[in-house]
Amino acid sequence: MARAAEIDIVSVSKVYGRTTAVDNISLKIPSGSYCCLLGPSGCGKSSTLRMIAGHESISTGDIRLGPVVVTDLPPAKRGTAMMFQSYALFPHLDLVDNVAFSLKMRGVAKPERRAKALDMLKLMHMEAYADRRPAQLSGGQQQRVALARALITGPEALLLDEPLSALDPFLKVRMRAELKKLQASLGITFVHVTHSQEEAMALADLIVVMNDGRIEQAAAPRTVFERPSTGFVARFMGDHNVVSGRVTAAENGRVTVQVPGRGSFAALGAPREIGSAADIGIRIDHVRLGAGEEPHLGFSGTVANIEYRGGSVKLSVSGAGLDDFTAILRDRDFYAQPIAVGELVALHWDLADTLVLGRLDS
Helix, strand or coil: CCCCCEEEEEEEEEEEEEEEEEEEEEEECCCCEEEEECCCCCCHHHHHHHHHHCCCCCCEEEEEEEEECCCCCCHCCCCCEEEEEEECCCCCCCCHHHHHHHHHHCCHHHHHHHHHHHCCCCCCCCHHHHHCCHHHHCCCHHHHHHHHHHHHCCCCEEEECCCCCCCCCCHHHHHHHHHHHHHHHHHHEEEECCCCCHHHHHCCCCEEEEEEEEEEEEHHHHHHCCCEEEHHHHHHHHCEEEEEEEEEEEEEEEEEECCCCCCCCEEEEECCCCCCCCEEECCCCCCCCECCCCCCCEEEEEEEEECCCEEEEEHHHHHHHHEEEHHHHHHHHHHHHCCCCCEEEEEECCHHHHEEEECCCC
């Protein structure tokens, strides 16, 4: 197997006519890491992956794989391999010939390429199915064959375009674990496109959150979860309430923001100009029932919706100028004093569970 390589994306843009799909992004993906490009549909993550692979041209900027600038190299010369969302297996070939196909295109002799293909199928625990056709396999088995085919060339980086999207929920969880184990055992760089926050959190060493062709945040999963850098990241990851307003006070590492004409809320953060627009984030799982003692760290509102989630209960509350404020409560706390939709409740939290969020346009 080839060595792993660092991927360096330098000021890369992709423009289709008047549409900018990827807008001047720069990113270093460490050698041997598992990187997930995460974001909603149309954010530029698949275009970025395809530019790394060489399946899309780069409008401006460069991409390096290790020390080599691969910007103008064809896919076969880059040292990468790509696994497509559809798996793209050949229905008329058995598994050995499917896996060996790229070696056949390189002129490798039949006995050698078939032997290597069998080795790859063994790595994927699929050798018992070697003489079957793709249609005779389950979705998870087809995925393993597609992985074997991508890895047989010994790439320095494996690129995966939403590889779990076609699988049922139970199989997705199992295949997540297998992908993580495979990446750790091979030690090569994986770059994985997904729109699933849960998938990215489970797999990645590095999560890159994209929006509208730009990178909003690139960090370790725990950092993205606990300290989202922008309001978009906080909303997309779903772990923080985002409150938007104008700064009314800023001192001693504490910023107070007023929602237009309504409540005021405090958060930890660097000083901001009085009157400037600001977003603050409040951890949804650290919100508690009852009135708090500190000002600007709670409010009273009306329960708009209740969702039972097994070990927890999700409350949606409206009040103090906030239309949809979320609190995740432990089920035993909720059922100790059950609440109904339409009731008035008080909520509070600690200052440590807040932060002032950045803005890309600021």
